[in-house]
Amino acid sequence: MEFSHEVKESYAEVKANGRLNMVSAPKLREFVTDVIAAGSNRIVVNLENTAFMDSSGLGALIGCLKAARQAGGDLRIAAVQPQVKMVLQLTSMDKVLTSYTSADEAFSND
């Protein structure tokens, strides 16, 4: 899995490309924590190129959300693909991890 990030006007976009599983989950956590530590607390994780996520991946997203909230910000997800959406719905985590169709939209109303 590959990560990249870009600091935009009102948020930082993190792109996670590949499978979000037990191997890559800790790396995502580390990557997002670094972005938060560098001063961005409004994070959008763009999941456009994440076709698969397991429970460890979900755990990493939850951990990142907690970290962003602790820093006084928020974390939102964008461009969620079918399998990831399914995991979020089954676990009822779609009510906690808010998803948006695109990264631009995620923080457009606040």
Place this chain on the structure above:
Amino acid sequence: MVSPTESRRAVVIEDDPDIRGLLVRVLVKQGFDVTQAGAGLPGVEEVRRVKPDLVTLDLNLPDLDGLEVCKLLREFSDAFIVMLTARADELDKLTGLDNGADEYLSKPFSPRELQSRINALFRRRPSPAADSAARSDLERATEVQQSLLPQEDIQVQGYDVAGVFRPSRNVGGDFYDWYRTPEGLHLTFADAMGKGMGAALIAATVRAVMRSTGLRHDLDTAFASASKAIAEDLDSSNSFVTLFHARLDADSGTVAYVDAGHGLALHVQSTGTVHRLPSGGPPVGAWAGSEWPQSVMELAPGDSLVVVSDGVLDVFESVEDFTDAVLQAAHNQESAQSASTAILALAPAETAEDDVTVVVVRRLPQEVAA
């Protein structure tokens, strides 16, 4: 020097049979147990199966690009990967990129050079002692997980109850538990996040806590206190557990249940329809302040309650495909055991990466029960 007690495994992925044979010989001479594959995808499966310490990977394979194979391997394996290419001009380009490979060699290669490169790689590898400690950790985790499953069948008048469990190579955090109550039975089905000893230990805690709640008469109160205890335990480990807990009243067929983020319990009706019981809230330990309202379902004679782990779901494109397949597998089965086995078979053992667990509680048709 390679000590004779040290058992290291290698997989050779190479389409040219002559070069493959040479590579195998060189590696065997270096003390490796070697298996081989002639193309990319079989190679990936072989690595998944064997869990080698070393992989040699040809860049030009008939089915997949070697770089693609390397990427796939890195999803689940931390073996050393030595990439071989026939084109010397590609070598500079390759080494400049972070492809996930540890070493590059151009063909034709000298066996001695290959040997010395491999030795250099393994000098960086943690000691064999650390390796065997990790292996026995996996064995211990397997033992913990096996010990969580019910050791005996359960007899409830008018019902047929069965469970099956198939562990993956990487021990996961699946378990199920059941026990008799004066009214019928209590069933717990859980999946702790992640794999290995950590997940198995969390599963053990969850089982113990859920057993202790059996004494409480009210399900809401019981689950609220249990989830609080579990969440406190999970807090430090950044983990969570999906949990389905049900209480059956045998006479009426009423099942009161709480679903915390599991979402894979199905009501399979004798009429040939299936209804998935949606989860009532997030997994336990995932999000502070969560609440899980109890729900109720009625098992009519001939109906089944089927609870499945996500290891089965992973095989299907959508939840709808999954529920349909479970219905097809479970419908018209003679017993809860045969239904469980049929559902288990939906996730072929060769490709399943996760544990697979199935529990079936079937209310016998009236003519059989009488």
